[in-house]
Amino acid sequence: xxxxxxxxxxxxxxxxxxxxxxxxxxxxxxxxxxxxxxxxxxxxxxxxxxxxxxxxxxxxxxxxxxxxxxxxxxxxxxxxxxxxxxxxxxxxxxxxxxxxxxxxxxxxxxxxxxxxxxxxxxxxxxxxxxxxxxxxxxxxxxxxxxxxxxxxxxxxxxxxxxxxxxxxxxxx
Numbered sequence: 486x487x488x489x490x491x492x493x494x495x496x497x498x499x500x501x502x503x504x505x506x507x508x509x510x511x512x513x514x515x516x517x518x519x520x521x522x523x524x525x526x527x528x529x530x531x532x533x534x535x536x537x538x539x540x541x542x543x544x545x546x547x548x549x550x551x552x553x554x555x556x557x558x559x560x561x562x563x564x565x566x567x568x569x570x571x572x573x574x575x576x577x578x579x580x581x582x583x584x585x586x587x588x589x590x591x592x593x594x595x596x597x598x599x600x601x602x603x604x605x606x607x608x609x610x611x612x613x614x615x616x617x618x619x620x621x622x623x624x625x626x627x628x629x630x631x632x633x634x635x636x637x638x639x640x641x642x643x644x645x646x647x648x649x650x651x652x653x654x655x656x657x
Contacts, residue, residue: 487499487501487502487574487605488502488508488512488568489574489601489604489605490604491582491586491600491601491604491605493566494562494565494566494567495559495566495567495569495582495585496512496514496566496567496568496569497568497569497570497574497578497579497582497601497604497605498568498569498570498574498578499570499571499572499573499574499575499578500521500525500570500571500572500573502568502570502574503517503519503525503527503568503570504525504527504528506528506529509529509533509568510529512566512568513565513566514533514565514566514567514568515532515533515534515562515564515565515566515567516533516534516535516536516558516559516562516565516566516567516568517529517533517534517535517536517567517568517569517570518535518536518538518555518558518559518567518568518569518570518578518581519535519536519537519538519570520538520540520548520551520569520570520571520577520578520581521570521571521572521577522538522539522540522541522542522571522572522577524537532564536555536558538551538555538577538581540577542571542572542576542577542611543611543613544611544612544613544614544616545613546613546614547617548577548580548581548613548614548617549584549614549617549618549620549621551581552581552584552585552588552617552621553584553588555569555581555584555585556581556584556585556588556589559585559589560585560588560589569581569582569585574605574608575607575608575609575610576608576609576610576611576614577610577614579601579605579608579610580610580614580615580617580618582597582601583597583598583601583610583618584597584618584621586600586601587618587621587622587625587626588625593622593626593630594618594619594621594622594629594630594631595630595631596630598631612633615631615633616633618631619631619632619633
């Protein structure tokens with residue numbers, strides 16, 4: 486069971502941590518964003534709100550339609566802390582956290598990814614979620630700090646270095 490603290494009030498995990506009553510209580514989590522794509526019965530005390538994100542972990546799934554509503558709920562959670570989870574904490578939930586970081590902390594997608602990777606190095610949103618995050622970044626900031634590139638490992642995001650337009654793979 487692994488829970489990663491992204492900021493003082495924001496945690497990222499897989500389903501196992503979200504089902505742990507003592508973990509939720511000890512971290513003062515009052516909002517759970519369930520991006521596992523399934524209905525979950527949580528063994529939590531009253532006062533914990535659950536926001537469902539019923540999206541499968543598939544490249545064409547419309548996770549981007551949840552970026553704003555989920556970010557707004559995370560930002561509006563003043564009574565405690567927030568846990569965002571999916572099944573493994575590797576694709577859907579990190580994408581939602583990166584969208585939140587872009588919108589409410591004003592960081593680029595590249596910076597959001599680097600922040601999440603620092604705390605949870607094994608995240609890997611699928612290519613479709615990457616494309617949706619890139620479009621969201623363009624909507625927010627009018628530019629993109631990441632592009633998709635064909636590699637020997639498949640299509641992966643590549644960070645664009647603003648200073649010299651160089652690129653490097655950010656998700657292998």
